[in-house]
Amino acid sequence: MIKPRSRRGGGRPTIADVARKAGVGAITVSRALREPGRVSEELRRQIQAAVDELGYVPDPNARALASARAEVFGVLVPSLTNNVFAEVVRGIYDSLSDSPFRIQLGNTHYSGLEEERLLQVFAPQRPAALIVAGIDQTPTSRRLLETAGCPVVQVMETGPDPVDMLVGFSHFDGGRAATEHLIEAGYRRVGFIGARMDPRSQRRLAGYRAAMEAAGLFDPRLVTTTPLLSSVTLGRELLRDALAKMPSLDAVFCNNDDIALGVLFECHRAAIEVPKTIGIVGFNDLDMMQAAFPSVTSIRTHRYEIGRQAVAMALAAIAGERPRQRVVDLGFELMRRESTAR
Amino acid sequence: MIKPRSRRGGGRPTIADVARKAGVGAITVSRALREPGRVSEELRRQIQAAVDELGYVPDPNARALASARAEVFGVLVPSLTNNVFAEVVRGIYDSLSDSPFRIQLGNTHYSGLEEERLLQVFAPQRPAALIVAGIDQTPTSRRLLETAGCPVVQVMETGPDPVDMLVGFSHFDGGRAATEHLIEAGYRRVGFIGARMDPRSQRRLAGYRAAMEAAGLFDPRLVTTTPLLSSVTLGRELLRDALAKMPSLDAVFCNNDDIALGVLFECHRAAIEVPKTIGIVGFNDLDMMQAAFPSVTSIRTHRYEIGRQAVAMALAAIAGERPRQRVVDLGFELMRRESTAR
């Protein structure tokens, strides 16, 4: 008599072992673990005892195969090192830490093609939900999301036409609010400085432009952008470029806080007074904006909360609830600080 | 006649469909996909044609169950928002992007218990490899790693006794080098400022202490630490604390760059001259250290490279190669800058 079980599995106890020990059918063990309410109190106790004694842990792969659904959340973000997405991801993780769901994180490198490729890897394993950054998917990606057969939450933006659900805020409005604040503070030659002009940065730029045009102040020479990846060092260089192009610049709205910090350091180095000679506004309100000297005005975004909300909506959808609203706008907040107080 | 296949699977083509269309056995399709060299040129072409026509994608869950091995790398880091680990993770991702392996990332929140819990979730799915940060696992975690039945790479440290493989550098040596640099620059009342004193920070502190004692300069009142999570704002507060405790402080070695940046800003705000009155050294050398004004001396660590190296070693082990060395020390580099140039 052979024991074929130990052949491949490495001898870990299976649900059949538990069932035998508890004197019940395998299916009852399965139910006791997944839907305890449907098994009688007594059997549940017996089964739990057998599970504990054997140290049984369900095999997630077998489970996924049998139920055609993996207990995995697929998450796609454009960058792992950008603090902005790291915060969103942290919110997702914290919301999922007490659930049975594992997380598979993909890095799209701000590339639509890379996003497609990753979706093609994620979809075949039938994830429980997909969370993706942005609303600018390629047609192929959008189709993959629509046919994934699971809840899909797009995050970090707002808009009228989500694949399924959407949590975020308006980058256009954020850009406009930042710019209006500078104009109200009395600045007139307000520049825009932006690196890595992804779709969200483009929308911030559009908001900037709308505010400037409304005030009759727009001048294309005030805009300095680059596709290069954003960094503090790059912020310094971009301010130099902007000043070379337009020496009368008296304020800058930066598309993110790294750039803003670089601008601030360049001002220090060139002995340009902030906020007197140049006003600075950042975007995202990282911790360092408040600590900086002078402290830097920024648009605070609720990134951690976006991650939490995205998971909450996905879990509700998995539980079969229908969402009260498919699109949730978490807004933003203008944090007025010394860098624009003149 | 029923078609039971469409009952659960959602009608996706299976390997049997491909086999039928190509006129071969299912197992040959499986082989053609995984070990093309073992299938004749002609069949391979036929099978590829059938795969393309049907749009067949192997089911990773079925594959994992049948082979008792999931094509997944489990990665455990203490924080998702700390740029240091984000860089390691980015290195891991970039090295794995062209492989069939997916990545499952876990966040331990600097907690040994959380790490145990995550390993207990990761191990049952039989990952292809595990990469974990640090060498200070609990005994339970260590046992889980040893019995996981896959290559294990610990990262970010160096040491004599890895679970399996280890890639990193010596935090003790880094702390000592930073401190010695300050002493050589002529500073005498050199303080240590550290937040979130995880094991790596403790080792940096030990290196600081060794250098100070060797120079006959150590004084416990020079050390200011807190278990609070590190931030730029906290760096400012800690410098205030340190100065209150020891007004004659003339330099600080910060356990990371966020703290160092906070210290720099607090010096600006309090009109303390850097490097004249106080010298500053950070740790990790984030981009902003070079861009800061004055630029800040820091210990550059090769985090991205650590991630890449960890994957390279894991992949080699999966391929059956035995590693040339189980422990790889990638070292660090002291970046001398204005903040210590007096």
Place this chain on the structure above:
DNA sequence: GAAACAACTGGTAGCGCTACCATGACGCAG
């Protein structure tokens, strides 16, 4: 008191794939 129902439990038959072993064809040494 029989029919209808709910609550619980179990057996069977897969989920889609691969490990293992078997088979046949071929080449080569003896």
Place this chain on the structure above:
DNA sequence: CTGCGTCATGGTAGCGCTACCAGTTGTTTC
């Protein structure tokens, strides 16, 4: 020409779990 190894291919039998349906028991309804 025989025997044996090698190569290419296939059949069978699971991997460990859950969907589906059926059966059993006890309870309610008229």
